[in-house]
């Protein structure tokens with residue numbers, strides 16, 4: 001059976017070059033990057049080479065890059081360590097209602113510990129209001145955490161404008177850029193970002209690896225305690241092959257024109273939408289197709305069809321897409337993102353699917369998917 005993968009916001013296939021770099025590394029360089037002998041020094045070289053590539057992709061200094069186990073750990077580290085080290089300065093944190101659970105759940109824990117968390121609203125395109133942020137930014141705010149690109153509807157947050165608002169205050173600015181790396185240009189200096197989280201498996205790199213950019217001036221304590229790896233900022237023996245693979249994935253990305261990539265994704269979106277429209281299917285787009293949006297995600301609502309039924313039928317036909325809520329261990333709990341955009345009782349929470357494209361998606365794959373989806377939707381809507 002054919003297998004067509006359109007769930008790239010959940011994870012991406014590894015690039016062949018990344019696999020090659022990693023297998024070479026695994027076969028030949030088993031050293032511990034902290035060892036002082038030649039075999040260790042070789043491993044250290046691979047780590048530092050990747051660190052340099054990665055740092056320059058976000059306009060950061062290599063010393064500011066801390067390798068972690070992924071987006072989840074980077075988000076937890078940024079949030080928990082800012083809270084722990086700055087609780088005497090203030091207890092107010094600002095975020096949005098549509099962050100990933102790896103931001104929302106640490107914040108929930110902080111609320112239980114007496115912190116005040118302000119959740120900014122979003123409109124029906126998945127965007128916040130800068131006025132609401134301006135009003136919420138009181139002198140006791142210690143952290144503003146806003147994602148770069150939403151993983152369910154693709155809305156791009158105005159990072160430079162948020163950074164400019166936060167910069168003159170005493171708050172730190174943290175960005176969950178897991179869906180942003182590879183889809184939009186990120187520049188920690190131009191955007192006044194203090195902390196930035198990423199994940200390798202969303203950009204055709206390996207799983208369970210990411211980095212946290214941390215402005216060294218913040219001098220935050222380590223979240224994971226142990227040895228002195230990562231300049232004492234993240235203990236644990238570095239996963240050298242995965243780090244080398246992440247470096248290669250970032251190197252490939254920097255050679256790609258992001259505007260061209262977005263144009264390709266936009267053409268894929270249009271292919272699907274045109275097919276559905278011309279067949280008379282009943283559907284609505286969740287979020288926006290234009291403006292500040294990354295086109296790698298297309299979130300669609302199909303009135304009268306349950307997400308579960310549509311996903312199952314598509315899966316049986318060989319198409320991998322996902323429900324409105326992603327990443328939460330295969331669950332189909334109603335999406336908090338769609339709830340924030342359309343209200344908790346909106347039917348869209350039970351009838352939406354997310355289609356997401358990647359660097360290796362082809363228009364033939366998308367055309368085959370559009371055909372199968374349209375047929376299924378017409379059948380299930382009894383048209």
Ligand SMILES: Cc1ncc(COP(=O)(O)O)c(C=O)c1O
Nearest residue numbers: 070071072100151178179199327
């Ligand atoms: C926006 C966002 N943040 C964080 C994460 C978590 O990243 P990881 O899977 O590397 O832990 C994800 C994963 O889906 C994500 O989409």
